[in-house]
Amino acid sequence: MTALIGDELGPRGRRRVLVGSVVASLGVAALVVVAIQRFADRGQLDAEKWSILAEPAVVGFLLGGLANTVKAAAAGMVGAVTIGAVMALGRLSRNRPVRWLAASYVEFFRGFPLLLLILFSAFGLPRLGVRLPLFWYLVLGLAVYNSAVLAEIFRAGILSLDRGQREAAVAVGLTDGQAMRLVVLPQALRDVIPANVGLFIALLKDTSLGFFVQYEELLRRGQLTGNFDGNLLQALIAVAVMYIAVNMALSRVARRLEVRQRRRYGGSIEVKGGPEDLVAPETAARKENVGV
Amino acid sequence: MDIVLENFDRFVQGLTTTLSLTALSWVGAFVIGVAVASLRVGPIPPLRGAGAVYVEVVRNCPLTVLFVVFYFGFPSIGIILPKFASAVIILSVYTGAFVAETVRAGFNTVARGQVEAARTLGLSFAQMLGMVVLPQALRAVVGPLGSLLSALIRNSSIAFSISVIELTGTTFQIATETAEFIPVFVAAAVAYLLLTLPTGLVVGVIERRVAIKR
Numbered sequence: 001m002t003a004l005i006g007d008e009l010g011p012r013g014r015r016r017v018l019v020g021s022v023v024a025s026l027g028v029a030a031l032v033v034v035a036i037q038r039f040a041d042r043g044q045l046d047a048e049k050w051s052i053l054a055e056p057a058v059v060g061f062l063l064g065g066l067a068n069t070v071k072a073a074a075a076g077m078v079g080a081v082t083i084g085a086v087m088a089l090g091r092l093s094r095n096r097p098v099r100w101l102a103a104s105y106v107e108f109f110r111g112f113p114l115l116l117l118i119l120f121s122a123f124g125l126p127r128l129g130v131r132l133p134l135f136w137y138l139v140l141g142l143a144v145y146n147s148a149v150l151a152e153i154f155r156a157g158i159l160s161l162d163r164g165q166r167e168a169a170v171a172v173g174l175t176d177g178q179a180m181r182l183v184v185l186p187q188a189l190r191d192v193i194p195a196n197v198g199l200f201i202a203l204l205k206d207t208s209l210g211f212f213v214q215y216e217e218l219l220r221r222g223q224l225t226g227n228f229d230g231n232l233l234q235a236l237i238a239v240a241v242m243y244i245a246v247n248m249a250l251s252r253v254a255r256r257l258e259v260r261q262r263r264r265y266g267g268s269i270e271v272k273g274g275p276e277d278l279v280a281p282e283t284a285a286r287k288e289n290v291g292v
Numbered sequence: 293m294d295i296v297l298e299n300f301d302r303f304v305q306g307l308t309t310t311l312s313l314t315a316l317s318w319v320g321a322f323v324i325g326v327a328v329a330s331l332r333v334g335p336i337p338p339l340r341g342a343g344a345v346y347v348e349v350v351r352n353c354p355l356t357v358l359f360v361v362f363y364f365g366f367p368s369i370g371i372i373l374p375k376f377a378s379a380v381i382i383l384s385v386y387t388g389a390f391v392a393e394t395v396r397a398g399f400n401t402v403a404r405g406q407v408e409a410a411r412t413l414g415l416s417f418a419q420m421l422g423m424v425v426l427p428q429a430l431r432a433v434v435g436p437l438g439s440l441l442s443a444l445i446r447n448s449s450i451a452f453s454i455s456v457i458e459l460t461g462t463t464f465q466i467a468t469e470t471a472e473f474i475p476v477f478v479a480a481a482v483a484y485l486l487l488t489l490p491t492g493l494v495v496g497v498i499e500r501r502v503a504i505k506r
Contacts, residue, residue, distance in 0.1 A: 009335070017335045024338040038369045112484035113449035116460050116477065123464070124473030201352075208354035212453065219357055223364070233365040240357050247352035 049231040053238050058225055062235075065221030066242060072138050072210060072217060073203040079143025080203070081196070084150025089180075091155055102151070109148035115209055117141045122213040138210045146203055153199065157192040158184060194261065197254035201247050208243075218242060295472045296479040306462030307483055313379055313448045313458055314487075318441060320384025325391025330421055332392070333399055343392070350389035355450050358382050363454040379451035387444050394436045398429030431502045438495025442488045459483055 009017060039045045052058055090102030109117070118141035125137065132140075161184055169179035210217040216224075218239050226235030296303070332343040350358070362371075363378050373381070402425050410420040430437075449460035457465065463480035467473045 013335075020336040021338050024336050024342075028338060028342055042369050044368055108481070108485075111488045112481045113446040113460055115449045115452065116463065116480055116484070119460070119464050120473060120477045123468065124477060127471060127473055205352075205354035208356040209450070211356050211360070219354070219360060223360065226365075233361075233368040236357070236361045236365040240353050240361055243354060243357055244349055244352040248348065251352065 044233055049234050052229045052231055053234060058229070061221055061225055062218065062238065062242065065216060065218040065239075066246070068215070068221075069204060069207045069210075069217040072135060072142065072207045072215070073200065075135075075139040076142030076146060076203050076207070077196075077200055079139060080146035080150050080199075083143060083147035085154055087147060087151035088154035088158065091151065092158060106148045106151050109145055110152075114141060114145045114206055115212065117145050118209050118213060134213065134215050138207070138213060138215050141209075142203060142206055146199060146206075149202075150196075150199060153192050153195045154188070157188040157195075160191065161188050190261070190265075194254050194258035197250060197257060201250050201254070204247060204250070205243070295466070295470050296475055299466045299470075299476075302462050302466060303459070303479065303483065306457065306459040307487075309456065309458040309462075310445065310448055310460075310487070313376070313383065313451060313456070314441075314445050316380045317383035317387060317448065318444055320380060321387035321391050321440075321444065324384060324388030325395055326426070328388065328392035329395035329399065330426070332396055333421075335417060347389045347392055350386055351393070355382070355386050355447055356453055358386055359450060359453045375451075375454050375456050378454060379448075379456045383444065383448060383451070386447070387440060390440050390443075391437065394433050394440060395426075395429060397436070398433035399425060401432040402428045428504060431504055434495060434499040434502060438492065438499070441495070442491055445487050445491065446484070 036045070043049075053062075087102045087105055090098050091106065093099050093102070118138060121141040121144075122134065122137040125132070125140075165187065166179050166184055169183040170176070174182065207217050208219045211219045211223075214220065219236075222235045222239035223232070226232035229235070328343045328346060331339040332347075334340065359379075359382050362382050363375070366372075406424055406428065407420065410424040415423065448458060451458055452461040452464070455461070459480060463476055467476040470476065
């Protein structure tokens with residue numbers, strides 16, 4: 001919640017806040033000035049260092065890197081959703097060995113760094129005779145690691161669904177499998193859509209680990225173009241800005257989806273700050289009124 | 293298996309680097325996180341804004357990008373630091389944004405009456421925050437902070453991008469030297485699990501100990 005801690009200020013408090021604000025603004029402004037000064041002193045603000053970034057060839061190269069990033073993340077996501085769903089069902093299976101296997105898969109792959117997995121995939125697998133294009137080594141690492149995360153998200157989604165849904169399904173004569181497939185899963189999957197968008201953002205960020213295996217995603221391409229044109233710092237800053245812009249946009253989408261779903265299907269709304277929240281508590285309150 | 297035993301010392305060395313990287317960065321992240329969370333609920337609008345910008349920028353930027361910008365880009369503006377120090381700074385700054393969000397979520401769990409009572413007693417904003425709100429907020433988010441610590445242990449591997457040879461770097465070096473990928477990587481996986489699993493257990497114990505029962 002963005003709500004401040006504390007209460008309505010009196011005249012003296014307001015004066016102090018005003019003074020504090022002025023001092024803080026000056027401090028922030030001073031920091032910005034020092035930073036700009038530093039850039040200028042070292043010739044890093046030279047127009048040509050930045051204007052190269054706007055040349056069509058460079059823009060195309062970087063956007064191509066972004067496309068590679070999105071491609072790897074999307075392929076990784078598809079793999080992660082597939083394996084993750086299987087593992088989530090495995091963990092909820094009635095069969096003890098299946099449950100145990102799925103649980104160890106999840107615990108094992110969640111426990112160590114994704115980078116280790118990607119290095120193993122890209123450098124270890126070729127020596128073991130598994131030859132794939134570079135892209136797929138990265139995707140494999142991303143998919144396996146994130147499937148363990150997704151399995152937990154799916155499992156939570158299935159478990160959080162009201163028991164009555166499954167019981168009712170069985171009561172009208174559906175088999176266990178049918179109840180899961182026709183009643184439980186559609187609702188559980190719907191509930192975890194926002195979490196999935198959140199995970200996709202994480203995957204986009206994780207794709208930058210492709211940097212380590214020479215996959216030409218956004219970061220690697222930023223480095224290549226920066227080294228080529230002699231404006232490494234500027235190119236890397238451009239890459240960071242691109243990442244931040246894409247991820248912030250996606251975060252907003254995730255948040256919107258969440259609020260919309262909660263509004264439509266009920267459930268509590270976690271207020272996180274941001275303009276979307278303005279509609280959320282109000283609709284939540286309305287929902288409660290209907291209940292009463 | 294022999295390969296792992298032969299290189300046991302190097303593994304231990306890598307593990308030690310990972311541990312010190314994690315420990316130092318955690319201290320930094322915690323300080324940054326608590327400070328930024330406090331600024332974001334404080335009465336001064338420009339500081340609230342600065343905190344929000346920091347969190348949004350850092351959370352949406354991949355850790356690898358931060359590493360590369362800081363270590364390969366910043367020397368152009370005269371910021372040149374040793375590898376290990378750079379890694380600690382970047383990991384602190386990155387994890388700090390997540391700690392800030394977690395602590396802020398903790399603030400929301402503190403009952404409004406607590407704040408009102410503190411104000412009634414005449415505590416200043418800083419006193420209220422430090423003596424009343426923060427202690428309760430932190431106790432409420434021990435679990436999520438523990439997850440962040442585990443993530444930090446795993447994220448410290450990305451320091452390899454600037455050639456800090458911690459556990460992942462060591463593993464990669466030994467594996468490429470000996471061409472024995474499977475035993476070496478399994479050993480590394482076990483080593484990481486030896487770090488993350490006990491962390492989870494200890495955090496669980498602390499969480500139960502300090503939980504505020506209502």
